[in-house]
Amino acid sequence: MEFIRQWVFSLYEIGVLPSMFQYAFLTNALVAGLLIGPLLGALGPLVIVKRLAFFSEAVGHGALTGVALGILLGEPATQPFVALFCFCILFAMLLHWIKSRTDIPYDALVGVFLSFAIALGAALILYVAKKVNVHILENVLFGSILTVKDMDIWVLLLITAVSAVLIIKGANRALLASLSPDLARVRGVNIRLYDYIFILLIALVTVASVKVVGAILVGALLLIPATSARMISRNGREFFAYSVLFSTLSCILGILLPMAGALPIPSGAAIVMIASVGFVLSLIIRRWRVIQ
Amino acid sequence: MSVTVQLKEMSLSLNDVEILKPISATLQSGRLHAITGPNGAGKSSFLKCLLGLMPHKGQIKRHWPDKNRGVAYVPQQLAFEPSLPITIEEYLTTTLTSKALFFKRVSSVRSQVEVLLERVGLEGKEHLRLGQLSGGERQRLMFAQALGQKRHLWCVDEPMTGLDVTAQALITQELLSLRAQGVTLLVVHHDPDWVSDYADEVWSINGGLVGHQVNLHAMGTMRLKTPKVMNRNQEVVA
Numbered sequence: 001m002e003f004i005r006q007w008v009f010s011l012y013e014i015g016v017l018p019s020m021f022q023y024a025f026l027t028n029a030l031v032a033g034l035l036i037g038p039l040l041g042a043l044g045p046l047v048i049v050k051r052l053a054f055f056s057e058a059v060g061h062g063a064l065t066g067v068a069l070g071i072l073l074g075e076p077a078t079q080p081f082v083a084l085f086c087f088c089i090l091f092a093m094l095l096h097w098i099k100s101r102t103d104i105p106y107d108a109l110v111g112v113f114l115s116f117a118i119a120l121g122a123a124l125i126l127y128v129a130k131k132v133n134v135h136i137l138e139n140v141l142f143g144s145i146l147t148v149k150d151m152d153i154w155v156l157l158l159i160t161a162v163s164a165v166l167i168i169k170g171a172n173r174a175l176l177a178s179l180s181p182d183l184a185r186v187r188g189v190n191i192r193l194y195d196y197i198f199i200l201l202i203a204l205v206t207v208a209s210v211k212v213v214g215a216i217l218v219g220a221l222l223l224i225p226a227t228s229a230r231m232i233s234r235n236g237r238e239f240f241a242y243s244v245l246f247s248t249l250s251c252i253l254g255i256l257l258p259m260a261g262a263l264p265i266p267s268g269a270a271i272v273m274i275a276s277v278g279f280v281l282s283l284i285i286r287r288w289r290v291i292q
Numbered sequence: 293m294s295v296t297v298q299l300k301e302m303s304l305s306l307n308d309v310e311i312l313k314p315i316s317a318t319l320q321s322g323r324l325h326a327i328t329g330p331n332g333a334g335k336s337s338f339l340k341c342l343l344g345l346m347p348h349k350g351q352i353k354r355h356w357p358d359k360n361r362g363v364a365y366v367p368q369q370l371a372f373e374p375s376l377p378i379t380i381e382e383y384l385t386t387t388l389t390s391k392a393l394f395f396k397r398v399s400s401v402r403s404q405v406e407v408l409l410e411r412v413g414l415e416g417k418e419h420l421r422l423g424q425l426s427g428g429e430r431q432r433l434m435f436a437q438a439l440g441q442k443r444h445l446w447c448v449d450e451p452m453t454g455l456d457v458t459a460q461a462l463i464t465q466e467l468l469s470l471r472a473q474g475v476t477l478l479v480v481h482h483d484p485d486w487v488s489d490y491a492d493e494v495w496s497i498n499g500g501l502v503g504h505q506v507n508l509h510a511m512g513t514m515r516l517k518t519p520k521v522m523n524r525n526q527e528v529v530a
Contacts, residue, residue, distance in 0.1 A: 042394075049376065171392040172385075179372065179383065179422070183437070186343050186365040186447075187387070233377040235419070240394040 001150045004031060020259050029145030029267065031153055032212045033251035035160045039205055040218070041247030042167050044226025045239050050178045050198065053227075054107060055095070056219045058114040059202050062091035063215030064121030067140050068128050077132040078147055080140070081155065081207060084215070088203035091117065096199055100192070143214030143268030145255050152211045159208040163201055170194060175236075212251065214268030224275040225250060228282035232289075250275040294355070296321045296445055296476040297342070302350035303500075304334070304341050311337050313500030314350060319445070324467065324477040326491035328484070333498040335480045336368065339447050342478070356444040364443035366434045368450045368480075374423030380433055381405050381418035387437045408436040413462050427454030435463055446470060448479045452486070464490065 005027045012021040020026055047056050066087030070080025095113045099106055129137060139147050177184040177191045185191055202222075209218045229242035254271030257263075263270075301314040312334045319325055327335045341348040343365055356362070372378075382393050384405045391398070409415050412432040417425075425433065431454055438446065448467070452460050468490065471477055481487055487494055496503030 049378075168392050169390070171394070172390055175378070175393065176386045179378070179386075180367070180370055182340070182343075182345050182367055183365060183370075183387075183434075185345060186363055187441075188362075230375065230377060235377055235379045235421075236382040236393045239377045 001028070001031070001153055018260070020256075025146050025148065026255070026259060028148040028150070028153060029212060029255045030252065032148045032156055033255050033271075034248065035153075035156050036205075036209050036212055036221075037248030037251035038244045039160050039163055040209065040213075040221045040251075041225050041244035042240060043163070043201060043205060044222050044243045044247065045229065045236075046167075046171070046174055046178075046198065047202075047222050048226045048230060049175060051106075052198070052202075053219075053223045054110045054114075055092075056202050056222045058095065058110050058117060058219075059088055059092050059199075059206055060216060060219030061114055061121065062088055062117040063206050063210065063218070064141065065091075065117055065124055067137070067210075067215055068121060068124030071128045071132060072124065077136045078139070079149075079152070084210065085203060085207045088206050089200065092199040092203050093196070096195060100195075138266065139214075140210060141214050141216050141268075142266035143210075143212050143217065143271070145212065145259070145267045148211045156208045156211075159204045163204060166197060166201060170197065174198065212255070212267055213271055214266060217268040217272045220272045221247060221250065221275060224272065224279050228275070228279045231282045231286045246275065246278045250278060294321050296355060298351075298353040298355070299342070300351040300353070302341055302348055302352060304337055304346060304348045306346075311499070312341070312348075312497075315497075315501045317495065317501065317504070319476050319478060321444070321476045322471055322474045323492040324471050324479060324490060325493045325495060326487040327478065327480045327495050327497055328482065328487055329497040329502075334500075335497050336449055338497055339449055339478065339480055343447055354445075361442055361444050364438040364441050364446045366438045366446070366448040366451055369427050369430050369453055370434065372422035372425070372430070374421075376421065376423055378422050379419050380409070380414065380422065380425070383422055383433065384408060384437060384440065388440050404440065408440050411439055411462075411466065412436045413459055428456060428459055431455055432459060432463070435466065439466065443475065445476045446478065448477065450480055450482065452481070452483065 005024045008017065008021055008027045011017045012019065047053055063084055066084035067080050069087055070083030071077050073083055075081070075083055091113070095109065098104070099109055125137060138144075173184065173189045174194050176187070177189050177194050181191055205222070206215065206218045209221070213221055225246035226243040228246050229239050233239040233242055250271050253274045255267055257274070258265045258267065258270045297319040299315055299317045301316055302312070303310070303314040304312040315338070327338060329335050337346060340346040342352060343363060385393055385397055385401055388404055389401050405418065406415070409418055412435050414429060414432050414436065417429070431451065435451065451463050451467070455463065464486075467477060467479070479491070492506070494503075494505045495501060496505075
């Protein structure tokens, strides 16, 4: 990581980059953003095709409880990775397990889990808020570019690599399983295994994105760029490409713009707001195409 | 002709309600087996039990030499979300290769897709979204994905639903060609004329097997008989 920071600093010194690039934390945040953006962008279309938008939102909110549990169990308040990951996985698996064994409508089930996650998370967060600096909690929940450390980037790199392999290897089968489940089963696709792998991925990216996007807003970044891409794409390749592009741009601009304008906005909030601007632009482009 | 599938007392119950009474039957290679029966008789459920898509009791014994050449399935018209940006070409590609659809497709897969679409009369429509297809076109697409595999057994659920006369002739021709290659065909169909013209064996299902008829007329003449092929103006061209 040090050589990247040195390289960016040297570009600032020779006047290629503006003064904000003299700060190492900005370089760290940008590297994290360049990993998170494509990762969330590539996963987003699968979330849309599998109609799991509400599910990923629920897992993101489950992270609230995961963070509080981590702090309660003695993990560092700035890096409660183990509890966060374990809780998100448990939460997502339990939700999916109940879904596969009952005939409760999926949206109602996710609604129950989402409400419970927020209620439990709020109760625990208020409790642990007495023990730690409340700003640390804010950073974990809504993201902060100041807190990204080398260790976070290595964790992120590992999760991105694992996710990339799983997405590249399984995208086609996951797509077929979502569009025509019976057909996929006859062709030997283990739909249950793919569902659980997908849940694992959602939990992994939630953990990976906590530092920059914040636990609460990860779900939004899985959903908004992919929805924007869906509106203006003519085929599946464009769908994936635009989603990755929108998500990456949102991350980079969401990190840079508040810094350039000296705005006291959490990076997660800025990233999601920029993604929402992209959504509005996509709506306009789609409307313009219809008129044309 | 050899035995492809043997069913021994295969039955289906859901929530303690008996959908199919125990059925014992044999499917033979190079024959077209038609399943008929009224709505709600359990025809599609029978097919799904055979495919392992529904929990059933009894035994299903498969006898085919190459385990990689299992079953091809043509489901009854699937619904696709209209705004989902997945094209016909991409859908077929996902059934042919494991290479993720966001990578550039290799030319062999592209030409394979072109051939399949041509065989079902969907040539020139590869860039249409799944949601833009009519019911008949969706049915043809389902047929195309099955043609992409070389399978011992074909399970086809109401293949003519929504198809115009030309497409019906095209699909019938493909089914007969598969039969001639020794493929075992199991076709759910409600049209008695089509069944009596083309099926070698007819199984009547109504909550269980209520009738079995060997169609000697079809067996004796079918391999020579070809359906009428019509052009877009419904004129017979072959």
